[in-house]
């Protein structure tokens with residue numbers, strides 16, 4: 001287990017911005033994670049910090065980063081396979097593992113840069129798939145309940161949300177279902193999805209992916225584009241010219257630059273379109 005003091009969160013957040021966290025704990029297995037959670041009950045939990053903006057003032061207190069809690073295993077179950085993944089595995093590693101084991105259904109996770117824990121919290125999704133479609137059950141820890149398991153239908157999954165929002169439950173691991181398929185076809189689909197990401201998303205710049213949720217009946221990116229906000233910048237933050245749904249750190253942005261730009265986009269879209277965008281990204285810190 002690694003413990004870091006006064007850790008600049010810009011080293012952690014995929015926006016590459018954010019102030020210092022007083023203390024960062026990086027457990028390397030579930031036991032160390034449970035011990036850390038039991039000791040620091042108010043700690044902030046993060047996976048890969050690919051959906052989280054940390055404010056410039058940073059975080060007073062303890063952050064537990066689960067990205068080093070790794071482990072993947074598979075069991076055959078008739079025409080299905082059940083993959084158990086530890087919370088810190090990346091969703092790309094999970095998709096890759098499914099492919100190596102000729103299990104189909106998890107291809108859409110390939111290229112989402114977050115962890116299994118973050119993906120479950122967010123019910124992450126892409127290319128028509130969502131985490132909820134492939135989760136069988138989730139093993140969680142909370143100081144009140146200890147270690148317990150919830151089935152997928154008990155997870156209250158919704159669009160980019162789950163039961164974990166507002167609860168102090170931490171994902172330790174999750175079991176995913178895949179159907180037996182052909183490895184070459186699975187790999188081809190993953191490569192197709194990755195090519196599509198590279199073509200459409202500004203992966204060459206730091207970001208947290210789509211900044212805003214999709215408002216009912218609209219696409220956030222299209223609304224932003226129709227308001228001529230592509231390329232709109234505040235300090236070093238910019239609405240991507242490649243994908244209007246992404247705010248990028250194109251030139252040493254601060255979190256404050258990003259927050260001001262988010263506000264500007266929301267106000268402009270609301271005035272022009274009457275739609276109030278809601279952040280998909282999580283904002284934490286002082």
Ligand SMILES: Cc1cc2nc3c(=O)[nH]c(=O)nc-3n(C[C@H](O)[C@H](O)[C@H](O)COP(=O)(O)OP(=O)(O)OC[C@H]3O[C@@H](n4cnc5c(N)ncnc54)[C@H](O)[C@@H]3O)c2cc1C
Pocket residue numbers: 014044045046047048049050051052066087111112113114115116117118119120121122123124125126164169170171172201203207208209210282
């Ligand atoms: C280039 C790029 C592309 C992206 N594409 C997509 C996409 O296609 N689809 C999509 O849905 N998202 C996408 N994202 C956003 C992001 O990767 C997902 O939201 C991902 O699920 C976040 O995982 P994370 O581990 O980084 O979470 P973090 O940002 O670390 O945390 C997000 C939330 O999850 C909670 N959390 C993290 N780990 C745990 C745990 N073990 N237990 C309980 N709670 C936990 C945190 O407290 C926080 O509230 C993209 C981001 C980038 C940068």
